[in-house]
Amino acid sequence: MRYISTRGAAPAVGFAEALLAGLAPDGGLYVPETWPRFTSDEIAAFAGKPYAEVAAAVVGRFVGDALPKGEVERIAAEAYATFAHPAVTPITQLDSNLWLLELFHGPTLAFKDVAMQLLARLYDRVLEKTGRTLTIVCATSGDTGGAAVEAFRGAKHARIAVLFPEGRISEVQRRFMTTTAEANVACVAVEGTFDDCQAIVKSLFADEDFRTAVDLSGVNSINWARVAAQAVYYFTAAVALGAPHRPIGFCIPTGNFGDAFAGYVAMQMGLPIARMIVATNSNDIVARAFQTGRYERGQVVATQSPAMDIQVASNFERLYFEAVGRDAADTARAFEGFGKGGAIALPTQAFADLRKLFTGEAVDEAQTSAEMAATLAETGEIIDPHTAVAMTAAKRAGASATPLVVLSTAHPAKFPEAVEEATGQAPAIHARSKDLFKLTEKIDRLPADAGAVKAYVRRFAGA
Numbered sequence: 001m002r003y004i005s006t007r008g009a010a011p012a013v014g015f016a017e018a019l020l021a022g023l024a025p026d027g028g029l030y031v032p033e034t035w036p037r038f039t040s041d042e043i044a045a046f047a048g049k050p051y052a053e054v055a056a057a058v059v060g061r062f063v064g065d066a067l068p069k070g071e072v073e074r075i076a077a078e079a080y081a082t083f084a085h086p087a088v089t090p091i092t093q094l095d096s097n098l099w100l101l102e103l104f105h106g107p108t109l110a111f112k113d114v115a116m117q118l119l120a121r122l123y124d125r126v127l128e129k130t131g132r133t134l135t136i137v138c139a140t141s142g143d144t145g146g147a148a149v150e151a152f153r154g155a156k157h158a159r160i161a162v163l164f165p166e167g168r169i170s171e172v173q174r175r176f177m178t179t180t181a182e183a184n185v186a187c188v189a190v191e192g193t194f195d196d197c198q199a200i201v202k203s204l205f206a207d208e209d210f211r212t213a214v215d216l217s218g219v220n221s222i223n224w225a226r227v228a229a230q231a232v233y234y235f236t237a238a239v240a241l242g243a244p245h246r247p248i249g250f251c252i253p254t255g256n257f258g259d260a261f262a263g264y265v266a267m268q269m270g271l272p273i274a275r276m277i278v279a280t281n282s283n284d285i286v287a288r289a290f291q292t293g294r295y296e297r298g299q300v301v302a303t304q305s306p307a308m309d310i311q312v313a314s315n316f317e318r319l320y321f322e323a324v325g326r327d328a329a330d331t332a333r334a335f336e337g338f339g340k341g342g343a344i345a346l347p348t349q350a351f352a353d354l355r356k357l358f359t360g361e362a363v364d365e366a367q368t369s370a371e372m373a374a375t376l377a378e379t380g381e382i383i384d385p386h387t388a389v390a391m392t393a394a395k396r397a398g399a400s401a402t403p404l405v406v407l408s409t410a411h412p413a414k415f416p417e418a419v420e421e422a423t424g425q426a427p428a429i430h431a432r433s434k435d436l437f438k439l440t441e442k443i444d445r446l447p448a449d450a451g452a453v454k455a456y457v458r459r460f461a462g463a
């Protein structure tokens with residue numbers, strides 16, 4: 001399997017290179033040269049299989065011959081043994097045709113673990129053969145950082161520096177990153193927003209000297225292997241509800257558009273997906289794009305669903321590339337223009353095609369709180385604010401004969417203040433977050449300035 005850049009000016013690479021590079025050198029994102037497909041029979045045969053087996057089958061198509069099949073199976077088995085639920089990502093029925101897909105049973109209680117546990121093991125295996133030690137720099141809106149630190153702490157072939165927006169993430173989120181004693185982990189509070197953190201990481205990648213000096217690598221949701229790992233639960237959930245014999249709808253709480261794009265990937269691989277409802281909080285760039293055809297940056301505002309406080313949804317570039325028939329010149333022009341002007345008008349035909357599958361819904365703070373209370377009253381389930389954003393959007397879509405699966409991306413115990421304020425009920429403290437409050441935090445502080453971050457990371461990498 002070869003990977004090409006959405007901007008067309010970087011050479012095609014193999015899986016290992018796409019995995020370690022994150023961003024392509026021309027500023028684009030890697031996508032597979034062609035979509036691997038499963039037949040209907042192959043998809044049907046996923047029914048009843050352990051999660052790790054389906055993961056090895058799906059991700060294995062993207063790994064190709066970069067690792068032996070048995071290795072991928074072993075990595076998947078190890079990765080998903082860290083989850084607290086035997087089904088890994090179980091589904092719960094809430095109404096006659098409404099389901100919750102629980103993606104929060106991993107070590108840091110958010111869906112980022114699903115991909116990160118697999119990713120760290122893939123890194124380890126790929127790097128073992130090279131003797132390199134990479135420096136991972138990662139911007140986080142809250143959950144990626146914790147999942148990445150948990151997955152990479154103590155890694156032999158990688159060190160990791162995490163940048164998070166100071167004061168804009170929950171205490172539990174922060175402590176999942178900052179309480180690790182391992183020397184290969186650094187946590188940096190940046191005086192700015194998540195978009196500032198992400199822009200800094202992008203500029204580190206754009207600096208060739210720096211990239212080489214520290215052997216820079218990225219594990220943000222633009223990393224192809226993360227998207228591939230997230231496609232897996234679309235298969236397991238859909239098959240449990242009758243796919244491929246009937247189509248299934250999904251509703252996804254969205255920030256950087258990685259999770260939603262993974263659903264699109266599952267569809268390209270042959271899974272019948274009837275519709276995708278993309279839900280945002282007040283940071284609604286993606287919702288607006290699907291409503292109006294204009295992908296246009298707005299001001300970031302802080303919300304109770306901080307993992308989605310994003311106004312530049314990096315993975316949207318991959319969808320755009322597909323929607324314009326994989327025209328890399330068009331994609332490069334559009335996203336280089338977006339970097340300067342902050343807006344893209346989707347071409348008419350592309351927008352019309354996307355609208356057949358996607359709807360966008362923005363959900364404000366009051367609606368999010370009301371939904372946490374309503375879901376508790378109606379079903380007895382406590383949901384976190386991110387899930388509540390999606391649940392609100394799912395209910396707006398109304399009843400349908402097609403099963404609708406709402407992705408539940410974080411455990412409510414990760415956002416106890418917001419949950420208690422909305423429902424009057426504090427979520428029980430989760431066994432996995434209990435000890436975090438006894439441990440000492442290790443945090444460095446930096447201004448939102450690429451130069452300062454570069455100097456810091458050079459020191460951290462000993463470069």
Ligand SMILES: *Cc1c(COP(=O)(O)O)cnc(C)c1O
Binds near residue numbers: 111144255386
């Ligand atoms: C990261 C995250 C999201 C958004 O996922 P994207 O792939 O960035 O769209 C939603 N909910 C939670 C809890 C998250 O951590």
